[in-house]
Amino acid sequence: MKKLLSIFAVVAFAFSAHAGTLDDVKNRGFLKCGVTTGLAGFAAPDDNGEWAGLDADMCRAVAVAVFGDRSKVEFITTTGKSRFPTLASGEVDMLARNTTWTISRDVNLGFEFVGVNFYDGQGFMVPSALGVSSATELDGATVCIQTGTTTELNLADFFRLNGISYEALPIETNDEGKENLFAGRCDVYTTDASGLSSTRAAASNPDKWVVLPEIISKEPLGPLVRHGDHQWGDVVRWSLNAMIIAEELGITSENVDAQTSSNVPEVLRLLGVEGNYGEMLELSNDWAYQIIKQIGNYSESYEANVGPDTPLEIARGLNALWTQGGILYAPPFR
Amino acid sequence: MNEMNEVRKPPVATTGIIGWLRINLFFNWTNSLITLFVIYCLYQFIPWILDWTIFSADFKYNYLGEQITNQEMCSRNLDPENGGACWAVIYVRFYQFIYGFYPKVEVWRVNIAYAMLALALLPLLYAKLPYRKYFLYFTYIFPVIAYFLLNGGLGFTEVSTNKWGGLLVTLVLGCTGIALAFPIGIMLALGRRSKLPVISMMCTLFIEFIRGVPLITLLFFGMVMLPLFLPEGIDMDGLVRVLVAVTLFQSAYMAEVIRGGLQAIPPGQYEAAKSLGMSYWRMNLLIILPQAIRISIPPIVNTSIGLFKDTTLVIIVGILDLLGIGRGTLADTNWLGLSYEIYFFVSLVFFIFTFGMSRYSLYLEKKLKTGINMGAD
Numbered sequence: 001m002k003k004l005l006s007i008f009a010v011v012a013f014a015f016s017a018h019a020g021t022l023d024d025v026k027n028r029g030f031l032k033c034g035v036t037t038g039l040a041g042f043a044a045p046d047d048n049g050e051w052a053g054l055d056a057d058m059c060r061a062v063a064v065a066v067f068g069d070r071s072k073v074e075f076i077t078t079t080g081k082s083r084f085p086t087l088a089s090g091e092v093d094m095l096a097r098n099t100t101w102t103i104s105r106d107v108n109l110g111f112e113f114v115g116v117n118f119y120d121g122q123g124f125m126v127p128s129a130l131g132v133s134s135a136t137e138l139d140g141a142t143v144c145i146q147t148g149t150t151t152e153l154n155l156a157d158f159f160r161l162n163g164i165s166y167e168a169l170p171i172e173t174n175d176e177g178k179e180n181l182f183a184g185r186c187d188v189y190t191t192d193a194s195g196l197s198s199t200r201a202a203a204s205n206p207d208k209w210v211v212l213p214e215i216i217s218k219e220p221l222g223p224l225v226r227h228g229d230h231q232w233g234d235v236v237r238w239s240l241n242a243m244i245i246a247e248e249l250g251i252t253s254e255n256v257d258a259q260t261s262s263n264v265p266e267v268l269r270l271l272g273v274e275g276n277y278g279e280m281l282e283l284s285n286d287w288a289y290q291i292i293k294q295i296g297n298y299s300e301s302y303e304a305n306v307g308p309d310t311p312l313e314i315a316r317g318l319n320a321l322w323t324q325g326g327i328l329y330a331p332p333f334r
Numbered sequence: 335m336n337e338m339n340e341v342r343k344p345p346v347a348t349t350g351i352i353g354w355l356r357i358n359l360f361f362n363w364t365n366s367l368i369t370l371f372v373i374y375c376l377y378q379f380i381p382w383i384l385d386w387t388i389f390s391a392d393f394k395y396n397y398l399g400e401q402i403t404n405q406e407m408c409s410r411n412l413d414p415e416n417g418g419a420c421w422a423v424i425y426v427r428f429y430q431f432i433y434g435f436y437p438k439v440e441v442w443r444v445n446i447a448y449a450m451l452a453l454a455l456l457p458l459l460y461a462k463l464p465y466r467k468y469f470l471y472f473t474y475i476f477p478v479i480a481y482f483l484l485n486g487g488l489g490f491t492e493v494s495t496n497k498w499g500g501l502l503v504t505l506v507l508g509c510t511g512i513a514l515a516f517p518i519g520i521m522l523a524l525g526r527r528s529k530l531p532v533i534s535m536m537c538t539l540f541i542e543f544i545r546g547v548p549l550i551t552l553l554f555f556g557m558v559m560l561p562l563f564l565p566e567g568i569d570m571d572g573l574v575r576v577l578v579a580v581t582l583f584q585s586a587y588m589a590e591v592i593r594g595g596l597q598a599i600p601p602g603q604y605e606a607a608k609s610l611g612m613s614y615w616r617m618n619l620l621i622i623l624p625q626a627i628r629i630s631i632p633p634i635v636n637t638s639i640g641l642f643k644d645t646t647l648v649i650i651v652g653i654l655d656l657l658g659i660g661r662g663t664l665a666d667t668n669w670l671g672l673s674y675e676i677y678f679f680v681s682l683v684f685f686i687f688t689f690g691m692s693r694y695s696l697y698l699e700k701k702l703k704t705g706i707n708m709g710a711d
Contacts, residue, residue, distance in 0.1 A: 034652075036665075037649060037652060037654060037658055037661060037662060037665075038658075038661050038662035038663075038664065038665030038666075039665050040665045040666070040667050040670055041667060043665075044662055044663075044665035044666045044667075045430065045435070045659075045662050045663070045666065046666060046668070047403075047426050047427060047666075047668070049429070049430055049434075049435045052666075074494070074496055075496075076496060076652065077652040077653070077654055077658075078652040079649065079650055079651070079652055081554075081650060082554070082557060082558075082650065082651050082652050085554075085557070085558040086557075086652065089558065089561060089562075091572070175664075175673055198665075198667070198670060201667065201670050201671070202670040202671030202673075203671065204410070204411060204414060204671070205414070305667075310667055311405075311406075311667045311668075311670055312667060
């Protein structure tokens with residue numbers, strides 16, 4: 001299936017290859033952005049039918065960069081299976097669909113990952129009553145595991161490397177894993193750490209469950225565009241980078257107006273007071289200012305959607321700035 | 335002597351409620367045992383489900399009297415001892431469940447379309463409806479009106495199908511699929527039985543191909559491959575592509591169901607029609623099809639119900655139907671963990687529609703007396 005899809009994708013790409021996604025988007029008057037059909041914290045419709053989440057903010061940031069208006073975006077829902085054909089066929093201009101950046105997707109499928117907006121990784125969740133503080137103490141545990149995913153292989157590798165045994169309880173969906181863990185049919189549930197957090201938040205008493213500190217795989221999630229349109233790729237890449245740089249420089253949606261009279265050169269360059277970086281991207285010169293004003297910097301988006309104050313309670317961890325113990329790093333704005 | 339002539343009542347144990355109980359529930363000891371077991375299960379289950387769904391449930395306010403806006407405010411999350419279902423999530427999200435992301439200012443159009451759908455179904459449901467003929471004309475033009483109402487055009491602002499969702503998408507897919515598949519299925523069934531080899535081969539090939547692949551594959555085909563076959567510049571709407579796939583799928587099944595009905599018609603009927611000098615089309619329209627369709631009603635409704643439920647598969651290609659909206663709601667951090675409520679509600683809605691269809695088929699069978707053997711055998 002995967003191979004077939006990639007062939008579809010390549011064929012579709014060959015048919016739809018045309019220059020200038022940015023011009024297409026401008027002519028159309030709105031951005032088409034592929035998101036999930038619903039994933040807590042990343043993209044889900046709120047009570048008013050507005051899409052909210054870290055990935056939804058990424059889409060909005062690009063819309064703001066192009067149009068200066070956060071509402072000029074149409075969200076196209078895609079599933080794990082339909083996301084790549086949808087992007088390849090040109091039905092969406094970009095994907096922000098918590099997609100792991102891998103070599104095969106980047107190279108073989110003909111896409112271009114423009115950055116990472118969330119560093120995820122596979123983790124473990126256990127009942128706190130089990131009294132376990134590390135995954136290496138899980139010898140002989142029954143593990144709920146989604147079949148047919150990379151998490152299955154990672155799990156086998158991890159237990160073999162540590163010389164401990166486990167019994168797998170295969171499940172299909174996240175809901176099933178949750179039910180099995182809560183009912184005590186398995187001792188451990190393993191999936192991406194962000195998924196574990198939403199599972200934990202869905203429990204009637206979240207304190208009864210702990211997410212263990214071990215992260216056993218790299219899952220850098222980021223927005224992607226079609227291969228070959230570098231101008232458009234740059235627009236999406238720097239929309240993300242602008243949010244990260246804004247956090248580095250301490251610019252928030254609240255203080256962005258005051259910051260336009262800052263004396264830090266990089267702040268002035270980012271906000272379009274100095275230089276003509278917007279022009280280079282074929283955008284208006286205040287594009288980054290508008291992103292920060294209307295969406296906020298990376299930290300604001302993170303705290304509002306997945307941060308410790310939300311039900312998901314995901315600590316910044318790897319997603320903290322490189323200056324604060326994380327690995328979030330954007331190239332300089334100059 | 336007189337005593338002999340007196341009419342004696344049958345023994346108490348064989349009539350009335352007691353008799354019914356004895357014959358149906360306590361006929362012998364295995365029977366009695368099963369009855370007692372079922373009663374015990376119901377006794378355990380019914381009070382619990384009533385308590386959970388109604389008596390202890392939150393509808394709009396929690397037990398403190400606050401209006402519920404997220405899952406943490408549900409009674410059962412405030413106090414695990416207290417409260418059953420938290421229906422507030424359905425209350426808050428009702429609009430999305432019924433209309434998807436349809437703009438609120440235009441939603442009257444969907445409401446009118448829903449009302450018109452009911453009106454269009456009326457003459458089909460009640461054969462004794464006064465002025466039924468005129469109502470039927472309305473039923474025929476309803477799809478055209480509904481298209482302009484929902485999609486836009488003719489002075490209505492356009493609402494892209496990307497904004498459609500929930501029950502609206504489920505009904506559009508189900509109704510269009512069932513309604514279009516019926517005539518196409520009849521043509522395919524007749525074609526497969528045709529004596530012209532080209533026609534019969536083409537129909538057989540089509541039916542076997544479509545039946546041989548899963549609906550998901552067809553949906554993917556419609557979503558990804560269909561645009562490649564269309565000339566450059568023609569941008570086919572995502573929902574239309576899915577509709578094409580669903581209709582093709584359903585018509586192949588419908589064709590086989592109707593072919594089954596056609597095969598049950600005794601050859602004498604064909605011969606009689608031909609001996610009257612009827613043409614192929616007149617014979618089929620007047621003699622064969624009415625009988626064939628009549629005996630195929632149960633399987634026709636069966637496949638239609640199947641399709642109605644299969645429409646939930648469109649989530650795979652990223653269209654949010656009723657179930658998709660439910661899943662989307664579950665992904666909102668405000669409503670995490672309310673999966674029982676949401677799945678219960680979605681299944682209830684599906685049950686109402688499928689049960690309705692099933693009752694309608696029973697009514698049709700009774701009206702047309704399909705059980706009675708007919709024809710010349």
